Amino acid sequence: MSSSTPAAAYKHPPPLSGSARLWGTLALSAATFMNVLDTSIANVSLPAIAGDLGVSPNQGTWVITSFGVANAIAVPLTGWLSQRFGQVRLFVTSVLLFVLTSWLCGLAPNMTTLILFRVLQGLVAGPMIPLSQALLLSSYPPALAGVAMALWSMTTLIAPVMGPLLGGWITDNISWPWIFFINIPVGFGAAFITWSIFHKRETQTKKLPIDSVGLALLVIWVGSLQIMLDKGQELDWFHSQEIVGLAVVAVVGLLAFLIWELTEEHPVVDLTLFKRRNFWAGVLALSVGYGLFFGNVVLLPLWLQQFMGYTSTTAGMILAPVGLAALLLSPVVGKNISRFDPRHFAAFAFMVFGLVLWMRSNFNTQADFGTIMVPTLIQGIAMAFFFIPLMTITLSGLSPDRIPAASGLSNFVRITAGSFGTSIATTLWQDRAALHHAQLSEYVNLGSSATNSTLSGLAAGGLSHDQALATIDRLANQQAYMLAANDIFFASAVVFLAMIPLVFLTRHVRSGGGGADAAAGAH
Incomplete structure (x- = not known):
């Protein structure tokens, strides 16, 4: 046993009061803010990140999806980990590892490395939000539980508001790695204050079996499906053997996961x-x-x-x-x-x-x-x-x-x-834009008076014939992507x-x- 305290003798600590409750709420909220911020802060920075690391903006979306999938996979493990190591220790460790992986994301020299570090960041971030809720609720008397959750919800709503604005300003005025580096002071501060206030309020720990097979199957089918969705456009979907292989692994992995979890005594996910x-x-x-x-x-x-x-x-x-x-x-x-x-x-x-x-x-x-x-x-x-x-x-x-x-x-x-x-x-x-571009291009021909008029106007402006055609193609591309966005x-x-x-x-x-x-x- 990790804790010698018998279950019957364990007593939940009383709610916090005064400055301890105030500082505890601020520290837990700051950690949550930092976590939620990282789901949206990269959204407006994708073109800059993709350009700097030499990939297309569409491939840049892996920066968002890799974090999200890893984060989702880690969430179901929170219950087992917190009972095994204690809520306070797990939360503080999660925050400190989040700081470390944020620093590594900012230092990433290429897209492959950045995606790897974002996966690690998502995995260590998994327990932070559920545990911030649990620790916050334990800090307040039951009568004030609604107030505690209202304060927590305000934090999670401010972060998505600030994310795009802060990410955009940092990208334009400093450089994109700083959207990750700003987590370092916030994380260290939140971890220090949380440990100072909550380390004497550690929850009871006990050894529990972990459903390692269920967890492995979860990672396999979710990971395969996400990679298939991310790379499908690039590899021409099911014309690619790699995409077909990923689809097969995802389907077989999902079926195996469902069968295993419904028959396992301690499932990682309670499908019932x-x-x-x-x-x-x-x-x-x-x-x-x-x-x-x-x-x-x-x-x-x-x-x-x-x-x-x-x-x-x-x-x-x-x-x-x-x-x-x-x-x-x-x-x-x-x-x-x-x-x-x-x-x-x-x-x-x-x-x-x-x-x-x-x-x-x-x-x-x-x-x-x-x-x-x-x-x-x-x-x-x-x-x-x-x-x-x-x-x-x-x-x-x-x-x-x-x-x-x-x-x-x-x-x-x-x-x-x-x-x-x-x-x-x-x-x-991308698919709809290609379709709209092909349809718009049908109207650009020498038999069209609008085309000839536009070419004449561009030629009068000093453009060569090839430059004029490139300008028309650029305008058609802009219209195609606008129409495609409208479709979505x-x-x-x-x-x-x-x-x-x-x-x-x-x-x-x-x-x-x-x-x-x-x-x-x-x-």
Whole structure:
């Protein structure tokens, strides 16, 4: 046994008070902020990172997806690790390793090395968010649990707001490695304060068997599927033996994983939770919605920077306001979630997401900063009504001892869906752009009066015939990628609206205290 304290004799420490609770809350929030920031800070920096390391911006999306997949795989291990080593030791170790891997990411000399370090960063980051919730809740009396989770949720909403803006400013004014280096002082400070306050409040530890086979199968099928999605466009999908091989490994790995986990005594993922209608429908709605949201959040700055002439900073300014309305409305939603049917809140969120993406599907190359900003402001409303109601539905009716496993599993599926959403959105964008470019090119021929008129105008401006054709091709390319982005935005809007009936497949939740539990799993 790692701890000599018998289970019957172990007593949970009393809540913190005064300055200890204040500093503890700040340290845990800072660590969470740093973690969540790293899911969005690289979004607007992708073109700069890709250009500096000599790869295409599409290949640069691996910087985001590699972190997301590794993070998702590590989340289900949090329960076992915390019982084996203690919540405080595991949290502080996770923060310090996150600092180390952030430093290594900033030093990466090429894309392969950067992706490797981002995978390591995602793996060590896995326990940070669940444990920050657990330690924060243990710091407050039960009557203030809602306040604790509201403070924690505010942190996780500020980070995505700050991420694109901070990432854009750092990329334009310093250099992209500093989007990782800024984690170093924050992480060291958070780890030092957390250990100083919480080391005497360590949780009981015990040796538990680990489902190593289940974990290996999880890594194999999720990793294979993600690599297949990321490399599919580059290798021409199923015309490539490598892609076919990855697909086979992913399918066989998934089937083996399902069979093993349903028969294992101590599974790494408790799949029996999917027997509950509210759980499977809630997780499906949450994950598909998050995958659509995250894929579009990555696509928008790529389009703005590559084809609309935006810098990293201005692209970050477009994305930053997404959290403002969420920041103001989330505490209101959390406070009132038990008074209303959460299904209505979730359906409202999907309708607003649909409206936002429909507005974006009408963008053109003449759209100004204000026009592009408006949907971003409205999107914050959808975010406020998205996470907490869906987590309330997902975790409803579960006994307290099953909530950690349910929260971990739902977070695993959600984070994985975010990574898949990024790969799918960028791949479809490329495919649709190629199609639109081919269609537009059909109108560029010497029999077209518009083509001849444009060529004459460009020739009068001093361009040679080849230069004039290259200019027309560049304009066609810009239009093709704009139309492709519009296609993705419109399709995403349709899927959001189509998912509203899924929300009402769940049973109505009547709960007086589920809000705090739901908020605890929301991010």
